[in-house]
Amino acid sequence: MALDADEIAGTLAARGLRLTRQRHAVLDAVAEASSSVSPVQVFDAARERCPELGLTTVYRTLELLSEIGALRRVHGPDHCEAFMPAGAAHGHTVVCSACGRVAEFTECDMGAVVDAAVLQTGYRITEHFLQLSGECPTCGARTGQARGAAGGGA
Amino acid sequence: MALDADEIAGTLAARGLRLTRQRHAVLDAVAEASSSVSPVQVFDAARERCPELGLTTVYRTLELLSEIGALRRVHGPDHCEAFMPAGAAHGHTVVCSACGRVAEFTECDMGAVVDAAVLQTGYRITEHFLQLSGECPTCGARTGQARGAAGGGA
DNA sequence: ACACAACTGAAAACGGTTTTCACTTTCAGA
DNA sequence: TCTGAAAGTGAAAACCGTTTTCAGTTGTGT
Numbered sequence: 001m002a003l004d005a006d007e008i009a010g011t012l013a014a015r016g017l018r019l020t021r022q023r024h025a026v027l028d029a030v031a032e033a034s035s036s037v038s039p040v041q042v043f044d045a046a047r048e049r050c051p052e053l054g055l056t057t058v059y060r061t062l063e064l065l066s067e068i069g070a071l072r073r074v075h076g077p078d079h080c081e082a083f084m085p086a087g088a089a090h091g092h093t094v095v096c097s098a099c100g101r102v103a104e105f106t107e108c109d110m111g112a113v114v115d116a117a118v119l120q121t122g123y124r125i126t127e128h129f130l131q132l133s134g135e136c137p138t139c140g141a142r143t144g145q146a147r148g149a150a151g152g153g154a
Numbered sequence: 155m156a157l158d159a160d161e162i163a164g165t166l167a168a169r170g171l172r173l174t175r176q177r178h179a180v181l182d183a184v185a186e187a188s189s190s191v192s193p194v195q196v197f198d199a200a201r202e203r204c205p206e207l208g209l210t211t212v213y214r215t216l217e218l219l220s221e222i223g224a225l226r227r228v229h230g231p232d233h234c235e236a237f238m239p240a241g242a243a244h245g246h247t248v249v250c251s252a253c254g255r256v257a258e259f260t261e262c263d264m265g266a267v268v269d270a271a272v273l274q275t276g277y278r279i280t281e282h283f284l285q286l287s288g289e290c291p292t293c294g295a296r297t298g299q300a301r302g303a304a305g306g307g308a
Numbered sequence: 309a310c311a312c313a314a315c316t317g318a319a320a321a322c323g324g325t326t327t328t329c330a331c332t333t334t335c336a337g338a
Numbered sequence: 339t340c341t342g343a344a345a346g347t348g349a350a351a352a353c354c355g356t357t358t359t360c361a362g363t364t365g366t367g368t
Contacts, residue, residue, distance in 0.1 A: 018334075020346065039325080054348040059325065080234025081325085094277045105274040112263040117286055121257035123248045125288040132271055134279040172365075174315070194355080208317040213356065235356085 003031040003085050008070050017064070025050035026061040027070065035093040035131070036074050036082035074129050096136035103136065157185040157239050162224050171218070179204035180215040181224065189255035190228050190236035190247075228256055228285075250290035252297075257290065 005027065009019040019027075029045035030037060037045070043058045062083055065071040072086045092110075094103045114125050135143070159181065163173040173181075183199035184191060191199070197212045216237055219225040226240040228247045238247070238256050246264075248257045268279045289297070 016345080018345070020333090022347075052348080055324095056326085056349080057347060060346090092271070094271055094275050094279065096277065103275040103277060105271045110267060113267060113284075114286065116263065117246070117248055117259045120259040121248050122291040123250065123257055123286075123288045124294050125248065125286050126251070127288065128284065128286045130267075131283045132268065132277070132279050133281045133283075134277045137276040140278050170314080172314070174364090176316075192355095206317080209355095210317060210319095210357085211315085214315090 003027060003070060008065075008068070011068050011070070015068075022046075022050055022053050022057050023061050023065070025053060026058055027065060030062075030065075030071055030083050031085050033084070035095060036084040038082050042083065092130045092132065094132040094134060094136075096134065096139055157181060157224060162219075162222070165222050165224070169222075176200075176204055176207050176211050177215050177219070179207060180212055181219060184216075184219075184225055184237050185239050187238070189253065190238040190249070192236050196237065226258075246284045246286065248286040248288060248290075250293055251287050252289055252293035255290050255292075 005019065005024065008027065012019050012023075025046040026042055028049065029042045033041070033045070039055070039058055039062060042062065043053070043055050046058065047053050062071065066073050066083065066086075070086055071083045074082050074084055092105055094105065096103075110128060110130065114128060117123065118125055159173065159178065162181065166173050179200040180196055182203065183196045187195070187199070193209070193212055193216060196216065197207070197209050200212065201207050216225065220227050220237065220240075223240055225237045226247070228236050228238055228249065236256075246259060248259065250256070264282065264284070268282065271277065272279055
């Protein structure tokens with residue numbers, strides 16, 4: 001999910017900071033996640049690259065990377081603290097409640113929803129976080145019925 | 155924000171539960187808050203009415219009241235767990251990133267977004283979590299520019 | 309009055325996050 | 339190359355919000 005390591009290294013260097021092996025591992029872990037991830041999920045994923053990585057460092061790195069704008073902090077549906085690549089602002093994800101598989105879809109009508117919210121509330125909306133969940137085609141087929149709803153939609 | 159105590163008492167009674175003095179205090183504390191409130195904030199506020207109230211009870215009551223739909227759980231700006239009175243049904247919330255005030259708006263075109271997601275992914279969507287954030291009119295006015303986006307629409 | 313279930317608060321347990329601390333790595337300058 | 343300073347690190351402890359446990363209280367129906 002396209003996070004340019006060189007660019008980030010540059011941003012860090014401009015502050016006298018470095019893109020260490022550990023930080024790189026954290027960055028990659030978030031970049032490759034198909035949805036927002038919690039610190040512990042990052043920890044687990046990043047450890048495969050960098051086994052001696054500590055959880056402390058993950059927290060510190062997530063903090064740092066979101067500070068320089070490389071990552072975005074979001075409120076996940078379950079966990080409060082979750083992160084996702086900053087560039088990915090505009091795809092949304094659908095999580096299968098049965099198998100956990102994640103699919104992406106490119107945003108379409110969110111603009112209309114946001115406009116409606118602006119009209120109703122007077123707020124100037126700057127960000128939105130949308131997470132859908134349901135049943136993926138595979139799990140839907142396995143449980144028997146399912147597909148009906150998916151097909152009928154539009 | 156108008157939470158009808160009698161109605162809530164009725165809903166509870168239908169389940170064999172009671173609207174006790176403590177629960178009433180919690181309910182009032184949330185109802186009178188101008189933005190979403192954390193459990194501890196509720197605790198502090200409710201204690202003025204009911205000094206012997208325990209924090210445990212606050213947690214339990216918030217859980218219970220949001221379960222029966224009297225309160226709504228939202229992701230506050232600082233704390234993950236925050237509550238607000240549940241207004242008219244089916245809405246989403248907009249959190250002000252500056253002051254934390256929460257506004258509701260009734261869902262409108264989410265159906266279209268969901269339909270699009272169904273088409274693109276083949277998932278059978280059953281739930282969605284949407285959280286908007288931005289700047290409320292008050293904070294927008296305070297910071298100078300802002301208002302344009304919010305006011306323009308209507 | 310009695311029995312039973314709902315309800316409560318204090319304290320302990322729990323779990324995620326932050327801080328502390330001793331140590332390592334990296335880099336600039338002599 | 340050596341040296342010193344600052345960045346960076348992991349383990350363990352501390353911290354803090356939330357949940358669970360437990361013994362006791364309150365309210366309701368009989």
